[in-house]
Amino acid sequence: MIRTVAVVLVEDCAVFEFGVLCEVFGINRTDEGVPAFEFRVCGERPGAPLPTGVGAQIVPTHGLEAVAGADLVAVPAARVRDDYPAAVLEALRQAHRDGAILLSVCSGAFLLGAAGLLDGRPCTTHWRHVHELAERCPTARLDPDVLFVDDGDLVTSAGTAAGIDACLHLVRREVGSAAATAIARRMVVPPQRDGGQRQFIEQPLPPDADSLQPLLDEVVSELGAEHTIDSLARRAHLSQRTFARRFVAETGTTPHRWLTTQRVLLARRLLEQTSLGVDAIAAECGFGSAALLRHHFRKAVGVSPADYRRSFCAA
Missing domain, CATH: 1.10.10.60 (Homeodomain-like)
Known part of the structure; x- marks a missing residue:
């Protein structure tokens, strides 16, 4: 059962995806029968503002040491880059070794991939990033068509709103359907969506078909x-x-x-x-x-x- 949630932030993290994690796990809804989660916002430098790329900043209240002992470690989307902070990657690896559930939202999967945690595992990410993630993590078993992939202690979601689906799925799996339904009702979203991210992908005419x-x-x-x-x-x-x-x-x-x-x-x-x-x-x-x-x-x-x-x- 999930009791403690640690969100790991890096520079240029996505505000919406971070907000999804806050909305599902960071708000006290015990008056609606939802168990309270201990919610930790973690970064390399607690108290130091992190830029988000949209004219706002997020300030982690905890250092990476607070990742230890969390039942769920969540990584929201962030700008894809070649090098991620080594301390962040090691904190994710240690959380995995300690038995935490790892959750990525959208391009947050790149951090898990950089930490070596997607090797040989079924996973997904935003459809626009699938090819790049496949190049970086050639042994990962990427599924570009789904909203999220549940592989036990590793849950990865597709773009943006699919993070809501993955979070509610985790609540349903770990806490129960009643809690997931209560959170979804407050968020005014379906408790469970059908289909996959294929329905959101534009598939224009092939650009190379010049002669035809x-x-x-x-x-x-x-x-x-x-x-x-x-x-x-x-x-x-x-x-x-x-x-x-x-x-x-x-x-x-x-x-x-x-x-x-x-x-x-x-x-x-x-x-x-x-x-x-x-x-x-x-x-x-x-x-x-x-x-x-x-x-x-x-x-x-x-x-x-x-x-x-x-x-x-x-x-």
């Missing part, structure tokens, strides 16, 4: 029509084999997968911006049936069209 770009633009403007490799190859004045080979070389994917992705992207926009029913959206996007739309949408985005609309519809 005019054809791709035409196809995107007429996604409701039927398209096959044969029909696309004819329009490109290529044989099917040459067209398929060039398409993969220039876009990194097959014509079928690319077309499905573009249709899902259109479905996302229609779900966000219109009141069209799922059947009408399926026809508009070229899926043919609502069942086929639901299948491909859930596979690509991680949630159903109805759930996506509830979360993202502008109306």
Whole structure:
């Protein structure tokens, strides 16, 4: 059970991600049945302001010695850099050796990676940082599609609001559902979200598809029509084999997968911006049936069209 929480800060830490940790673990909600957590804000130099990059400063009240004995050690997002303070990395390693649960929010995973704590472990981070973290931690088992990864004593979350999901998950796991629900109600957020960060990732047309770009633009403007490799190859004045080979070389994917992705992207926009029913959206996007739309949408985005609309519809 979590009783003591130590938040480890470095320069240029992200205010929102730090605030998430404060909101979930730093506020006394015993009047709502939530056990009180001992909350320690730790840094190399207690009492010395840390810049945040947004015109504000955060002052750690504890030194790194206060990390010792904490049940949960949390690292909020911070500017990604080549070198992190050696004392901070050693404090994280020692906390791991002592059996603490380690939690990172967004790019906080880079500190855990620099400390060697992601080696061989399943983890995640913000989708924009996945490739860089994979280069720095080649043995880490990165999953770019999820909101958070729970690997027992290591919990890593994706970008920004996904930190809320990871924190509430930890409260639910370690303290109970009633406490997690009470905190979520006060924060006015769902106690548990479905899906992953795939639903937040923009997937534009591949930038390297120069020679096929005019054809791709035409196809995107007429996604409701039927398209096959044969029909696309004819329009490109290529044989099917040459067209398929060039398409993969220039876009990194097959014509079928690319077309499905573009249709899902259109479905996302229609779900966000219109009141069209799922059947009408399926026809508009070229899926043919609502069942086929639901299948491909859930596979690509991680949630159903109805759930996506509830979360993202502008109306």
